[in-house]
Amino acid sequence: MVTMQDVARRAGVSKSTVSRVLNGKNIVRPEVTQAVFKAIEETGYRPNLLARQLATQRTHFIGFVMTNALYNGPYFSSLVYHAAAFSEQHGHQLVLADGKHSAEDERNAINFLLDMKCAGIVVYPKYLSDRELTEIIQATPTPITVLNRSLEPYSVTTDHYHSAVMMMEHILQQGHRRIAFIRGSNGSVTGEIRYQAYCDQLAQHGLTPDPQLVVQGDWTPESGYHAAQQLIARKTDFSAVLSGNDDMALGAMKALMELGYTIPQDISIAGFDNIKMGEFVTPSLTSVSVPLEQMIQKGILLALGEKESANALSLAGELKIRDSIAAR
Structure with a gap:
């Protein structure tokens, strides 16, 4: 294996000079820098960037x-x-x-x-x-x-509670009063916040949450599929389903359509997260966008210490009204 010492010999310089060139030190004369890079090319040397960065206590x-x-x-x-x-x-x-x-x-x-x-x-x-x-x-x-x-x-x-309130307001404004809810995984903070907003909005409109209209899921399409089957099996009337995320909503749509229901004419359905697939199913899925791109960008900017740029990003959710909800 070619070493830094081999490069130094080929360039006719010391090993420390090669190290200074690789670390971008400006105290090396241009002609020496050129000789080192030529020697690197001729020997095929590949510097151990990780070891070098760890030695200087910083990486990219x-x-x-x-x-x-x-x-x-x-x-x-x-x-x-x-x-x-x-x-x-x-x-x-x-x-x-x-x-x-x-x-x-x-x-x-x-x-x-x-x-x-x-x-x-x-x-x-x-x-x-x-x-x-x-x-x-x-x-x-x-x-x-x-x-x-x-x-x-x-x-x-992002403000998951406010996003869930927006979605519930939209469903209620369409005249729905018997609204089922598919919950996310047990222990999920996001899932609990969305469920709390569902309960609060029902109460604000004088409606009592019905335990028979609430089914446990685990965020997957399969759990949404089985949740919809459970709702129908309970023989409890409902006109809309709000799913804790889009994956479960898509699974629920499949189950309901297999059972002979037409969406949204018989049962309306909506989700959260605004995944890309929701735009391309029939009917297209009403959802709330989570500003995922902005969240991760802000997280990286904060991790890099760029607070001013990070704080300029908006993390508000946005209601995406499509075809899966109809007026009651």
């Missing part, structure tokens, strides 16, 4: 922690895509660390990225509590940003 890495339980699905694939794209845009390489299946696994993933001397770290937590995250953040000088948690001043999130 952005760390990203997310448990593998969240990898599957368009929402999270879009999240990783934007994280990689914005890291590249800001001259950094995204390093993904798997948070696996527990709070300890998430902690280990963060520690791995800290050992990698990442310039900043973005965490989409599933298991770590707000208290644990705060302790980790305050114990290290490396900037760590938390996505989708209300953990000021370290978090980046």
Whole structure:
């Protein structure tokens, strides 16, 4: 394997001079710099960039922690895509660390990225509590940003409650009063917030939430499919379904249509997250957009210390009215 010493011999300089050239030091004469780069080309030397960056206590890495339980699905694939794209845009390489299946696994993933001397770290937590995250953040000088948690001043999130209120208002304005709800996974903060808004809006309109109209899902299309079957099997009247996310809404649509219902004429349906597929099903799915792209961009900017640019980004949700909801 070609070493830095081999390059130095070929260029007729010292090893420390080669190191200064590779580190961009301006104290090296131009002709020497040219000789070093020529020697690198001739020898085929590949510098160990990671070792060199670790030795100088800085890298151009952005760390990203997310448990593998969240990898599957368009929402999270879009999240990783934007994280990689914005890291590249800001001259950094995204390093993904798997948070696996527990709070300890998430902690280990963060520690791995800290050992990698990442310039900043973005965490989409599933298991770590707000208290644990705060302790980790305050114990290290490396900037760590938390996505989708209300953990000021370290978090980046959107107002899920307001977004759910907007959606419920729209459904209620269409004349629906018997509105079913498909909940997300147990323990999901986002899912609980959306469900609370559903209950609050019913109460505000003088309606009592009916437990028979609430079904548990787990964010997947399969769970939405089975949730819709459960709702029909209960033989409880309803004219609309609000799903905790679009994936479950699409699964519910399939189940309802297989059971002979026409959407939205018989049953209206809506979701959250505004995934791309929702635009291309028939009928197209009414949803609330989550500013995912802006959230991850803001998270990376904060992790890089660019607070002014980060704070200029809007993280408001937006109602996307399509064909899956009809007036009652």
